[in-house]
Amino acid sequence: MFCALPGTHSNGCDYIKTAIEKGAKAILLSTNVDFPETEGCVYIYNDNPRYVFSLMAALFYPKHPKHQIAITGTNGKTSTADFVRQLWILKHYNSATIGTLGVISNTNYHYTGPVLTTPDPITLHQILTNLVKHDIQYVALEASSHGLDQYRLDGLTLEAGGFTNLTRDHLDYHHDLQHYLEAKLRLFKHILPIGGIAAVNADMDQDVLKQIKQTIQERQQKLRLVGEQGEFLKLISVTPLPEGQKLEIKIMTGEQISVTLPLLGRYQVDNILLAIALIAKDTIDVKNLISLLPQLKGVRGRMEQAAILPNGAAIYVDYAHTPDALAHLLQSLRPHTHHKLYIIFGAGGDRDAGKRPLMAQEAQKYADHVIITDDNPRNENPELVRKQVKVGAPDALEIAGREEAIAQTIKKLQKDDILVVAGKGHEQGQIIGTTVYPFDDVTIIQKYASRL
Structure with a gap:
């Protein structure tokens, strides 16, 4: 066919x-x-041939893991999915994630195909069948707006769906925020069945939240709100610590629980609370899952510590590539910064150009030093992309080559400074034109840090 x-x-x-x-x-x-x-x-x-194509793929590869959940939202999909996988493993379940980082599991299954946040239906169902062959019955998937809009996830049998947040991104494809939201709402309107668990961050834009809740109500799904405005899991307080952060969480019974998380970043807390809400069976299970939080590890390219310099300055790498993600990233690092906070970032070519100056505005608002460089220029002129970014932060320092920007900035770092290199995170290449050149932010950082 x-x-x-x-x-x-x-x-x-x-x-x-x-x-x-x-x-x-x-x-x-x-x-x-x-x-x-x-x-x-x-x-x-x-x-709707795309929809039929997905259903055909699901029938052609009928073996699926019994427990499937999917997460959508602008930021936090990868981290939330990975935290779900880690929690399942800590409960001694073989589990996997499918998304931006490829296919990750605690078995000997190695996926070597193309990596997309949400794979095409044939690839997706091939992966699911292979997971079952490797005795994996628990899987967390990232549901991108493109994937949902193109019916790639139709045909899945989900137990739960998560919604992290909605902020500006991919408007080159969706054109406006309402169409972007409508694409993401397909997860609840058409894929998550009636009666499924719908876990949602209660602290997102209230107009957006209202539309999400209305959809969930119409589908008679089990709404679980998390965050500072949460009901299922209410975040009472977050205290930054040198090694992480201490959380006070009120669970749905009214009981309050204290736990220390060994990860930096306030936004990590949102992702972890959502992960718990997606997979908790009952009150006892919620308590058990919270007790596992001290064992969680950071996700590749998400607030990843790349180096500590001899003078104590710390360098992190993060995938943040939207205005909202940059703001949350810098706000999360600020409590841990005892001197100056630096950020190096750029904007991807052939993508939503409208967000470029907005990213720079957020960087300028929350960082002490802003360095604008190249991201993945793709088919655009890198100089013009940087120029569009710089409109939002006219006083920012502009250094064209990403490696050069990292090298120069590392030399400037003083005691207790923090530098975050944002935008590419886990990516192992830089796309210039149609060529992917080997490039890993962490490796480049460690190269220049080792020379000090």
């Missing part, structure tokens, strides 16, 4: 003839396509 799906830059219908020449016996295509049919080939017309 050849699935002739409409794409952003090309249309699958343009390749039907080639597919038939190569042996395709059935073609799935959109109802509104007028295509000359070939004898000996079956044509399946549907108003």
Whole structure:
């Protein structure tokens, strides 16, 4: 079968003839396509071929892990999914995550295919079948707005869905925030079944939260609100510590629990509370999960400590690449900064250009020193991208090459300074034009830190 799906830059219908020449016996295509049919080939017309394609993939690969959850939101999907996986492992369940970091599990399953936040349906269901073959029955998936909008997750049997937050991103694709929200709401409207667990960060924009709650109510799903405004898990206080942060949490019974988290970053707390709400079976399980928090480890490229210099200055790497994510990142590091706070960041080419100056505004608001450099320029002129970023922070220092920016800034760091290199996180390459050049922020940082 050849699935002739409409794409952003090309249309699958343009390749039907080639597919038939190569042996395709059935073609799935959109109802509104007028295509000359070939004898000996079956044509399946549907108003929503992407949706049908996903259901077909789910039927073709029928073995799925019994326990599946999915997380959507602008920021925090990767961390929340990873914390879910870690908590499951601490409860002695084989588990996996599928998302921005690829496929991660505690078994010998090694996925070597393309890495997308939400894979295409065929790849996704192949992965799920392979997880079952490796005795993994617990999986947490990242549900990107693109993946939801393109029906890649339809056909899954979810137990729970999570919503981290909604702030500006991907408007080059969705055009405005309402369409962006509508894409993410598909997780609850169409994929998470009636009666499923819907865990939501209660501290997000209240108008957005209202729409999410309305959708969940209409679907008769079990709403679990977490955060400072939470009801299922209410965050009473966060106290920054040199080694992490102390949390006071009130659970749904009214009982208050203290626990120390060995991770920096206030936003990590939001992700962890959401992770608990997604998988907790009952009150006893909530307490058990909270007791496991001191054993959690940081997620690759998320507030990852890359180096401590001889003078005590600390350097972190983070994936933050939206205005909101940069603000939360810097606000989280501020309580741990005893001198100056530096940030190096850029903006990706061929992506939402409107957020570029907004990112710089947030950086300037919360950091003492702002250095604008290249991210993944892709097919745009790097100089023009930096110029658009700098509109939001005219006084920022501009250093073109990302490695050069890191090298120069490390030399300036004084005792008790903190530097965060933001935007690329776990990524192992830098995309210039259509070429991916090897580049890892952590490796580059350690290279120059070792020379001091």
